[in-house]
Structure formats: structure tokens, C-alpha cells
Amino acid sequence: MGVFQSYRLRLLRRRWLIRAIHKRRELRPIVDRTHQIRSSDLLCFSTLRNEHVRLPFFLDYYREKGINHFLIVDNDSDDGGAEYLAEQPDVSLWHTRKSYKRARFGVDWLNWLQFRYGHNHWCLVVDPDEFLIYPFCDTRPIRALTDWLDASSIKSFSAMLLDMYPKGRLDEQPYQPGQNPLEIASWFDSGNYTVEKNKKFGNLWIQGGPRARVFFPDRPEKAPALNKIPLVKWNRRYAYVSSTHMLLPRGLNQVYDEWGGEKASGLLLHTKFLDTFSVKAQEELQRGQHYAASVEYKAYAQTMRDDPELWCKWSEKYINWRQLEILGLMSKGNWA
Amino acid sequence: MSVGIVMLVHTDFDRAKQIARHWTAAGCPVVIHVDASVSRKAYTSFYRALVTDPLIRFCKRHKCEWGTWGLVAASQSASELMLDTFLDVRHVYLSSGACVPLRPVKELIEYLEARPRTDFIESATTADVPWTVGGLDEERFTLRFPFSWRKQRFLFDKYVELQRRVGFKRKIPNGLVPHMGSQWWCLTRQTLSAILSDPERDTYDAYFSKVWIPDESYFQTLARQYSSNIESRSLTLSKFDFQGKPHIFYDDHLQLLMRSDCFVARKIWPHANKLYDTFLGKGSVTTKMAEPNPAKIDRIFAKAVERRTRGRAGLYMQSRFPNDGWENGVTCGRYSVFQGFSDLFEDFEPWLAKATGTQVHGHLFSTEKVEYSGGQSAFNGALSDSAAMRDYNPIAFLTNLIWNTRGERQCFQFGPHDEQWISWFMAKDPNAQISVISGAWAVPLFKSNRNFADLRREAAELQRVESQFLNTLRSPYAKARIRIWTMAEFIEAPMEPLQTVIDEMGQSGLRRLSEAPKMADLTGFGQFLQNLKNQGMHPYLMGDFPVESSDPNQKKPPRKPYLVQ
Numbered sequence: 001m002g003v004f005q006s007y008r009l010r011l012l013r014r015r016w017l018i019r020a021i022h023k024r025r026e027l028r029p030i031v032d033r034t035h036q037i038r039s040s041d042l043l044c045f046s047t048l049r050n051e052h053v054r055l056p057f058f059l060d061y062y063r064e065k066g067i068n069h070f071l072i073v074d075n076d077s078d079d080g081g082a083e084y085l086a087e088q089p090d091v092s093l094w095h096t097r098k099s100y101k102r103a104r105f106g107v108d109w110l111n112w113l114q115f116r117y118g119h120n121h122w123c124l125v126v127d128p129d130e131f132l133i134y135p136f137c138d139t140r141p142i143r144a145l146t147d148w149l150d151a152s153s154i155k156s157f158s159a160m161l162l163d164m165y166p167k168g169r170l171d172e173q174p175y176q177p178g179q180n181p182l183e184i185a186s187w188f189d190s191g192n193y194t195v196e197k198n199k200k201f202g203n204l205w206i207q208g209g210p211r212a213r214v215f216f217p218d219r220p221e222k223a224p225a226l227n228k229i230p231l232v233k234w235n236r237r238y239a240y241v242s243s244t245h246m247l248l249p250r251g252l253n254q255v256y257d258e259w260g261g262e263k264a265s266g267l268l269l270h271t272k273f274l275d276t277f278s279v280k281a282q283e284e285l286q287r288g289q290h291y292a293a294s295v296e297y298k299a300y301a302q303t304m305r306d307d308p309e310l311w312c313k314w315s316e317k318y319i320n321w322r323q324l325e326i327l328g329l330m331s332k333g334n335w336a
Numbered sequence: 337m338s339v340g341i342v343m344l345v346h347t348d349f350d351r352a353k354q355i356a357r358h359w360t361a362a363g364c365p366v367v368i369h370v371d372a373s374v375s376r377k378a379y380t381s382f383y384r385a386l387v388t389d390p391l392i393r394f395c396k397r398h399k400c401e402w403g404t405w406g407l408v409a410a411s412q413s414a415s416e417l418m419l420d421t422f423l424d425v426r427h428v429y430l431s432s433g434a435c436v437p438l439r440p441v442k443e444l445i446e447y448l449e450a451r452p453r454t455d456f457i458e459s460a461t462t463a464d465v466p467w468t469v470g471g472l473d474e475e476r477f478t479l480r481f482p483f484s485w486r487k488q489r490f491l492f493d494k495y496v497e498l499q500r501r502v503g504f505k506r507k508i509p510n511g512l513v514p515h516m517g518s519q520w521w522c523l524t525r526q527t528l529s530a531i532l533s534d535p536e537r538d539t540y541d542a543y544f545s546k547v548w549i550p551d552e553s554y555f556q557t558l559a560r561q562y563s564s565n566i567e568s569r570s571l572t573l574s575k576f577d578f579q580g581k582p583h584i585f586y587d588d589h590l591q592l593l594m595r596s597d598c599f600v601a602r603k604i605w606p607h608a609n610k611l612y613d614t615f616l617g618k619g620s621v622t623t624k625m626a627e628p629n630p631a632k633i634d635r636i637f638a639k640a641v642e643r644r645t646r647g648r649a650g651l652y653m654q655s656r657f658p659n660d661g662w663e664n665g666v667t668c669g670r671y672s673v674f675q676g677f678s679d680l681f682e683d684f685e686p687w688l689a690k691a692t693g694t695q696v697h698g699h700l701f702s703t704e705k706v707e708y709s710g711g712q713s714a715f716n717g718a719l720s721d722s723a724a725m726r727d728y729n730p731i732a733f734l735t736n737l738i739w740n741t742r743g744e745r746q747c748f749q750f751g752p753h754d755e756q757w758i759s760w761f762m763a764k765d766p767n768a769q770i771s772v773i774s775g776a777w778a779v780p781l782f783k784s785n786r787n788f789a790d791l792r793r794e795a796a797e798l799q800r801v802e803s804q805f806l807n808t809l810r811s812p813y814a815k816a817r818i819r820i821w822t823m824a825e826f827i828e829a830p831m832e833p834l835q836t837v838i839d840e841m842g843q844s845g846l847r848r849l850s851e852a853p854k855m856a857d858l859t860g861f862g863q864f865l866q867n868l869k870n871q872g873m874h875p876y877l878m879g880d881f882p883v884e885s886s887d888p889n890q891k892k893p894p895r896k897p898y899l900v901q
Binding site for chain 2: 136139140141143144147148151152158159160189190191192193194195196197204206210212213217218219220221227255256257258259260261262263264265312313314315316328329330331332333334335336
């Protein structure tokens with residue numbers, strides 16, 4: 001990469017940061033418990049809207065894995081989720097009514113919060129329907145992972161989005177608050193992912209899974225990106241560029257080995273496809289606040305009307321991280 | 337009281353306290369060295385907590401940076417204090433705050449008492465071991481290293497480069513033979529005091545203080561001068577990964593550590609509560625006088641390093657995306673590609689499946705849709721049959737298919753009708769077995785009932801595509817197992833090539849072919865080809881077919897069934 005290109009990326013990064021700092025005015029603190037954050041704490045950042053039903057399990061899952069503090073932007077929920085979050089002892093909450101789309105799908109807001117509170121912390125950026133799986137996650141907390149990453153001088157950790165879905169119609173089993181969504185959405189596609197390299201940012205671009213298979217069989221190039229880098233030892237000079245798909249400086253995107261080896265990586269189990277999905281898809285379609293003119297949601301609405309089943313004969317049922325590792329969806333790398 | 341513990345501590349003081357008390361509780365004196373870069377506050381509280389213990393001493397503090405002399409200076413100061421203060425110590429054991437005794441201390445004492453004159457120190461000459469990471473082995477001892485590797489990497493590298501270019505070489509004093517090994521040793525009083533009170537010590541110290549990573553070579557080299565009985569292994573279980581940093585043990589390693597029978601292990605993750613509780617608790621570990629046996633742990637860590645450096649062949653995913661040529665195998669298993677067979681034989685696919693017990697697909701790269709075996713609409717790994725999805729990334733499609741069906745050989749048909757993008761990839765892949773009957777595409781044309789003008793156009797196109805494919809297969813870069821027969825050649829004796837191809841697949845439990853696939857009736861094929869020629873389109877890929885007699889009334893003897901021997 002030439003000097004010119006690297007300078008351009010530097011300007012781009014500056015621009016996203018300035019934009020994020022500017023966008024801080026859109027956030028109004030509801031409960032600010034950030035004084036509780038200690039220097040070694042693991043932080044979780046999230047933007048959400050009307051996800052009340054998912055919150056109890058989401059918080060418990062990550063508390064159990066060792067997250068110390070949650071910093072959450074509520075994009076004008078009206079389902080009581082904000083009130084619920086405000087009561088939690090380890091949550092700091094901001095509210096905004098502004099456009100999700102114009103905050104680049106929430107990235108600007110979180111870039112600001114990470115700039116302000118995430119410096120020198122390991123920061124996890126996830127949605128309430130994403131559950132981080134990493135090697136040995138059944139026996140070791142996230143801190144074991146981040147300590148190991150620190151010792152290995154690794155600053156970012158990859159976790160591809162793995163879409164989970166139920167067997168049968170999506171609306172067959174209603175989801176209850178506090179319930180593990182993986183009890184319902186316990187199936188996934190194990191081996192239909194395509195990987196390409198994005199030369200400009202140096203990240204991988206991964207597509208596939210049930211969304212590509214069911215919603216975009218004729219237009220695979222439109223299928224959503226699944227590559228994510230949600231766990232980063234943050235520095236206030238860093239910025240997410242597009243969701244958590246890629247970052248700047250581009251060295252942070254180098255989460256893969258190019259010389260035949262495997263780096264350690266995890267997965268984000270994506271439990272979007274529950275009974276709540278069709279309502280959500282309808283609502284999001286009306287709001288038009290999603291990526292690429294909500295093309296994804298249009299495709300969903302179309303397909304879901306006809307035959308809302310993602311499961312197929314070759315779907316794989318989730319057991320544990322070792323299964324995902326053997327299938328080659330994630331890797332232990334040299335962590336043992 | 338026969339073993340004294342020297343402990344180097346720089347972090348995690350609570351765990352260090354716990355370990356120090358564990359040693360003294362068993363009657364072992366402990367001398368602690370705290371890194372000079374530790375803050376005064378942290379040091380004071382640590383010091384206060386332990387100084388009341390009559391068996392614990394604190395020695396002079398040195399600044400310890402990885403790879404520098406400080407670590408040796410720390411070990412020297414602490415050892416001197418140990419030997420001077422605790423006169424009945426016979427062995428001195430060098431350890432750190434992250435070293436945890438896995439067996440009761442009593443067993444270690446007994447073990448050492450039974451070997452009163454043995455020095456346990458891993459010590460090998462640099463020429464004979466491949467341990468070093470980063471390329472500096474012999475040069476560790478012949479160059480100078482005044483710059484920090486961690487903080488002044490640029491200067492470090494440049495200075496090494498400069499010395500290499502100038503041809504600078506340090507002289508090793510007094511004919512010492514440099515040895516290297518694990519920095520965690522256990523030496524006898526005799527050897528250790530001889531090293532520390534050597535009249536030449538100043539010379540040695542001056543020399544080693546500019547050596548790269550002297551803590552892995554100072555004692556290891558000098559022990560060779562004095563010891564009468566070196567056992568070249570470390571009593572501390574300490575494994576290093578490919579970057580030279582120690583592996584860390586967690587709670588889930590408990591069984592593994594217990595079964596290793598090692599005396600001491602490092603590093604233990606400071607939050608691995610179960611490990612600390614188990615190994616520092618009293619009497620929870622069963623007693624047996626076994627020799628340390630870390631083989632199983634070695635295997636696990638060796639595997640981890642291999643996973644990191646070589647990875648799984650044929651896997652492309654979020655954290656493994658090799659550059660061209662670095663895949664260690666572009667696909668993960670063998671597969672077979674057949675071109676022309678299903679044109680020439682009417683029942684080739686079911687026949688092949690029966691004869692070999694493999695998974696036999698139709699034309700996977702057909703322009704219409706992916707023809708999985710049995711006409712399935714999806715396949716292993718939830719691969720879709722959409723041609724658009726396959727063509728979006730044909731290489732990923734094929735590598736995924738082969739990866740998803742690990743352990744089961746895949747066979748599929750290929751032909752000039754199909755999408756051809758994948759042909760280079762297959763030709764270069766040593767896992768591919770490609771068998772071609774060239775010109776067999778003409779058989780379906782011959783059988784079809786279409787206008788001759790259309791047939792002629794299509795034949796020309798198919799011939800062009802197939803001939804390009806054959807050129808690819810004949811390229812010097814092609815690495816697949818490739819066999820090409822002209823159709824004329826093949827039908828002379830079809831069983832022999834079939835047998836060769838199937839034998840090479842190496843499916844276990846195969847007998848010789850007893851049943852042949854049914855060949856299409858080729859009566860009149862020669863004339864068909866001649867007609868094409870007469871129209872100016874010369875089909876040459878199928879080889880020479882004689883034009884049969886044009887007299888339709890002449891009786892031809894029925895073709896003999898070919899026999900299988």
C-alpha cells in the first residue's frame with residue numbers, strides 16, 4: 001500500500017472520528033454509571049430499538065462471561081426496554097430520537113462512546129441478538145481470552161456472524177423474556193460461506209448462510225456481509241467504518257492468516273430469526289432506516305410472506321463451540 | 337530443609353503471596369526478587385504481607401526487562417542471599433510468581449534428596465537445537481545487543497544488521513562453549529556457589545550482559561564448567577508457542593496437569609481459581625513417586641502451534657485465508673472429475689456409484705443449476721443448487737463442497753456445456769483426478785433429433801470449449817492426476833481405462849469390475865461425423881472413426897460384448 005493510499009485512509013479515519021464526536025450531541029444520557037468503570041474492565045457497547053424481550057437474557061449472558069459494564073444507546077424504544085435498562089446496576093444508558101441511518105446505522109454513536117469511555121479497554125460491540133462464542137467459552141471467561149490476546153500482542157478478535165434459525169416456521173415457538181434464544185433458533189448453515197478480500201481496508205468480506213441461501217439465491221452479491229470484528233482493545237484513535245465489519249487503522253482488520261495458518265477466532269450467534277422477526281421486519285421496512293435502502297428487509301418481507309422456513313435437510317444443530325471449530329467456522333489458533 | 341526457592345515476581349502479587357506461603361508452609365525457604373519497575377506502593381504492601389515469615393527474604397531489586405541482563409542479575413542476587421542466609425539449603429530452585437507446584441512440596445524435597453549431586457538445568461549447544469524463534473541463535477553470543485527488543489525494535493534490528501554487514505564478532509571469553517535452555521533451573525549449592533564466586537565472574541558477567549536473552553544462557557553455559565552431574569531438563573513444566581511466549585494454563589487443564597506428574601508448572605493464569613485451589617490446597621493431590629511426564633501436554637501444545645502455523649488444508653474462513661500458493665493444499669480431499677463418460681455410457685452415474693461406493697454427482701457446474709447426486713436441491717453444509725450462487729464464487733463453491741464432505745470421496749461430471757471458470761483451479765489441484773474422453777460430447781448430438789445446421793454450430797462450439805480445457809490440462813502448471821483418451825481410443829477397450837481410474841481412487845474393499853456400464857449404440861456415428869466434415873466442420877477431438885458402409889441394407893454383425901478378465 002502506497003503512502004498516498006495510507007494517507008487517504010488516515011484522513012478517512014479522522015473524518016469518521018470527527019463525525020462521531022459531532023454526533024455526541026444527539027445522545028442524551030439517561031443513566032450514567034460510567035464512574036464505576038475501572039481501568040481493567042471489559043466493556044460492552046450496543047445500540048438498540050425495541051428489544052425489551054431480549055434484554056434479560058442478553059445481559060445475563062454477557063455478565064456471566066465477564067463483561068463488567070454495558071454502554072447502551074437506546075434509539076427511541078417504546079416497549080419499556082429503556083426503563084428496564086435504566087434499572088440495571090451495570091448499565092449506562094443514552095437516549096436518542098435521531099436517525100439511525102444518518103448515524104451510519106449507529107456506528108457514529110458507538111464510535112463516540114468508545115472514544116470517550118473505551119480507551120485502553122477491551123470493548124465488545126454487539127447487538128442484543130448476537131452472542132459471542134470463542135474457543136473454550138464453556139470453561140474460560142472473556143477475560144482469559146483478552147489476557148491471552150494482550151500477551152500475544154493481538155489487538156482485535158474476529159467473530160463471524162452465524163445466523164441461527166428454528167426448524168419449522170419462525171412464528172411456531174414464541175420467545176419468552178429471559179429464555180435462551182438458542183433453545184428455539186438452534187440450527188445453522190455449516191458450509192456455504194464465500195470469502196473475499198477487501199483490498200482497500202484489508203478485511204475479509206464473507207457472505208453466505210441462510211440469508212443468502214433463502215433470500216438472495218439469484219442475487220448473491222446482495223447478500224449481507226457476515227464478517228465482524230466485535231472485540232477490540234480500543235484506542236481513541238480507532239474507528240469502526242461500517243458496522244463492526246471493518247475498522248481503521250486497517251491493521252486491525254488483519255484478523256486472518258495469509259500464510260496457511262489459522263488465527264484464533266470466534267463466532268457471533270445471530271438469533272434474529274425468532275417469532276419476533278416478521279413484526280420487526282415489517283416495522284423496519286416502514287422506517288426505512290437500514291442498510292442499502294433496506295434491501296435486506298425487502299427481500300425478507302417478500303420471502304417470509306410465501307414460505308417462512310429457513311431450515312433445510314442439511315441444516316446443522318448447534319451443540320457447542322468445539323462443534324463449530326471442527327466444522328471450520330471458527331478456530332482455536334494457537335490458544336490451547 | 338534441602339531446597340530453597342528463588343522467586344522472581346513482577347505482577348499478580350496476590351497469587352505470588354499465595355505461592356510463597358505454600359512453599360514456606362512445607363519448610364522451604366524463599367527468597368523473593370521484585371522487579372525494580374514495580375511501583376513503591378505495590379512493593380510495600382507485598383513486602384509487608386510476607387516479611388513477617390521467618391523463611392522469606394527479599395533481595396536487592398533489579399530492573400527486569402525480557403531478554404536483558406536484569407533477569408540474570410536478579411537470579412544472582414537472590415541466589416547469593418539464599419546461599420548465605422539458609423546454610424542447610426542443598427538445591428536452589430529458580431521459579432516465578434506464576435509458577436505453581438503441582439505435586440506436594442514434600443515430594444519435590446524427597447526427589448531432590450534422592451539426587452543430592454544432580455543439577456537440573458536444560459542446557460544444549462546452540463548448533464544442536466531448533467528452539468530459537470526469530471533467527472538469532474549463534475549470533476546471540478557473537479553480536480552485541482545494547483537496545484531493547486520490546487521498546488527499541490527499530491534500533492535493535494538496525495544494529496544487528498549493521499554488525500552483520502561489518503562482520504563484527506565478539507570473542508567468547510576463556511573458551512566457553514555457549515549453551516542454551518529453559519531459564520527455570522534447579523542447581524546444587526556446590527555448582528551455584530562455584531558460579532557465583534568464580535574469580536572470573538566479572539569477565540563472564542560483562543560478556544553475558546551484552547548477550548541476547550542471557551537468562552537462557554548464563555547459568556546454562558556456566559553450569560557446564562562446574563557441575564559434575566547435569567541432568568539436562570527443567571523440573572518446571574513450561575511450554576513456549578511459536579512466538580516464544582509461554583503457554584498459559586487454565587482451569588480446564590486441571591486433569592492434564594495432574595496427570596503430568598511435573599513438580600512445577602508455569603504459567604498459570606492468575607484467575608484460574610480452580611487450579612490454585614487444587615494445587616495449593618492441602619493433601620488434595622495423590623502422592624506417588626513418579627517421574628515427570630509432560631508428553632501429553634507437549635502434544636496438545638504442539639498441535640496448537642501447528643494449527644496456528646499450518647492450519648487445516650482446504651479450509652477458507654474468517655481467520656484463515658491463505659495467499660495463492662500458501663494453502664498447503666487448495667482443497668481438503670481427493671475428488672474425481674469425469675468428462676465425456678456420461679455421454680458415452682447411458683448409465684454411468686449409477687454404475688460408478690455402485691462400483692466405487694462414492695458420492696456421484698451430475699454436472700455440478702451445469703449452467704442451469706447445480707446437479708447434486710439424486711437431484712437434491714441442497715447438499716452438505718446447506719450448499720444451494722442455485723447456479724447464480726455457485727457462479728458468484730465457483731472456487732469457494734468447490735472448496736466448500738469438498739470440505740463439507742470430508743471423508744467421503746466426491747465424483748462429478750464435467751463437460752464443455754458447463755461453466756468453465758473452475759477448470760484452471762481443478763487442473764492445478766493435486767487432489768483432483770480428471771479423466772476425459774475427448775469428443776464424447778458428440779454422442780448426445782448424434783442421438784438428438786435436431787436440425788443439422790444447429791448441430792453443426794453447437795458441435796463447433798463444444799469442440800472449441802473442450803479443446804481449450806484440454807490445453808489447460810496439458811499445461812505444465814497442471815498438477816491434477818489427468819488422463820485423456822480420444823473417444824476412438826477409449827471404445828477400443830473401455831474396461832481397461834475404467835479399471836485404472838477406479839483403482840487410482842483407492843476406495844477400500846473394491847473388487848475388480850465385474851459389470852460394465854452400458855455404452856450408447858454408436859451405429860452410424862462415423863457417418864454422423866463424416867456429415868459434419870462434409871459441412872466444413874471438422875470434428876477431430878474424438879479421434880478417427882471409420883465411416884461405416886453407406887449401404888443401409890448390409891447386415892452388420894452385432895458388436896461383441898466386451899469381456900472382463
